[in-house]
Amino acid sequence: MRKVLGVLLGLVLVGLLAFxxxxxxxxxxxxxxxxxxxxFNDQSYWGAERAAKELAERYGVPVEQIFSYVEPRSIADYEGYxxxxxxxxxxxxxxxxxxxxxxxLEEVAPDYPDQKFVVIDAVAAADNVxxxxxxDWEEAFLCGVVAGLWTKTNKVGMLGGMDIPLIRxxxxxxxxxxxxxxxxxxxxDVLVRYVGAWNNPVLGKELSLEMYQAGADVIYGAAGKSHLGVFAAAEENPGVWWAMGTxxxxxxxxxxxxxVIIASGLKRVDLAVYTEIMKAVEGTWQPGVIVYGMVSESRIGTGIAVGKEDAFPPYVVASYSxxxxxxxxxxxxxxxxxxxxEGTIVIEHE
Incomplete structure (x- = not known):
């Protein structure tokens, strides 16, 4: 009976594709x-992969038939891809x-008006994007709260990827x-160093050690792959130097x-990528600006992982620390x- 059902399902799928x-x-x-x-990048991939796996199961095809990805080496590669x-x-x-x-994307998208695009972490002014x-300042604020309460030196630090408005x-x-x-x-007392790259954990470690040696005992990383260097630096003095992820x-x-990681800021890039993909597939996708955050129409997308239990989900949830x-x-x-x-705390930002 199961074999018969399987054959029938296969025929239905073939029929759907044919029509x-x-x-x-x-x-x-x-x-x-x-x-x-x-x-950040890994989360983006996880969100797309999740959508691809669901769609592959729905259509009865391999994930590879649905999902393609590329890893640009430089900004100059973006337009070509x-x-x-x-x-x-x-x-x-x-x-x-x-x-x-x-x-x-603002230059490319208008040349392909029937193509749907999504950009994460910025605004591209085009009718099909x-x-x-x-x-971001919300997750960072919550990480700052933990750092401020955990520090023994009353000096903390942050490692940023680049000195740009997003990271500032x-x-x-x-x-x-x-x-x-x-x-x-x-x-x-809140130190900051910028790596100047998203993929240089060696320099990230050097700059983190510089801040630790300057008296900071907690460092928050917001530098992509570069802030893996924060964790490596903290491991050189465990129990004294601490790190935070993002x-x-x-x-x-x-x-x-x-x-050594005491907490991590949460930014649901995976959810955003997955949601936009599924909206495009289901026919509900629309261009425009979509904001994720605690103070936004969505009321989701930012928070912190700290402690052993979900204290105030989805904003304050358990960590594997x-x-x-x-x-x-x-x-x-x-x-x-x-x-x-509630608006009793207003975070100033550029």
Missing amino acids: GASVPKIALILATGGLGDRS QREFARTGEYTIIVCIGFDQAPV ASVVFN RFYQGFSQGARWANPAIKPE DVDQAWSTPEHAD LVDIPNWIVEKVVEAAKGIL
Whole structure:
């Protein structure tokens, strides 16, 4: 009986395809940091892969038939990849990851008016582009709260990928959160260093060691693959130097460093990528700007992973960290999250 049902299902699928129910195709153009950052790019891939697996099961085809991705080595590669995918006319949606793809996409997208594009972390002004942005300063503020309460030196730091508005907003949120939680921390006590690249963990480690040696005992990473160097630096003095991840619970994505990662900011890039893909497939996709964050129409997309239990989901959720974070710190983070949601805490940012 099962064999008969299987054959019938196969015939139905073949019939659907024959009458025009074509298999959707997804293209993903990653940011220059590439896969392996266990954060921003990897999350983007996970979101697209999740959609591809669901669609592959739905249509009875291999994932590889639905999902294609590329890892540009430099910004100069973006235009070629965007045009290469678009000119085929085969892709239901082309997902472009990273703020620096937006200016290129503004030039490319109008040349392919029937092609749907998505850009993550920036706004591209074109009629066939959905631009997804996040309130990054919210996750950074919550990380600052944890850092401000955990520090023993009243000095903390942040490692940024590049000195650009996107990353400066992380720093602004982190600094305000640390000082909100711990008035003993002054603006000059929140150190920052910029790597100048998203894929240089060696330099990321050097700059992190510089901040640790300058007195910071907690460093927050917002530098893509480069901030893996923060974790490596903290491992040189475990129990004294601590680290914080971003975008995903990096105690989970980098379990080898779960002994020094006390918390991680959350930015649901995976959810955004998955959602835009499925909207395109289901026929509900629309161009325009989509904002994810606590203070947004969506009310989702940013938060923090800290402590052993979900304290205020989806904003304050459990982490895989091996470090015991006292309940009073988690409670203060929940207080901050509620303050952001209710508007009693307003995070200043450029």
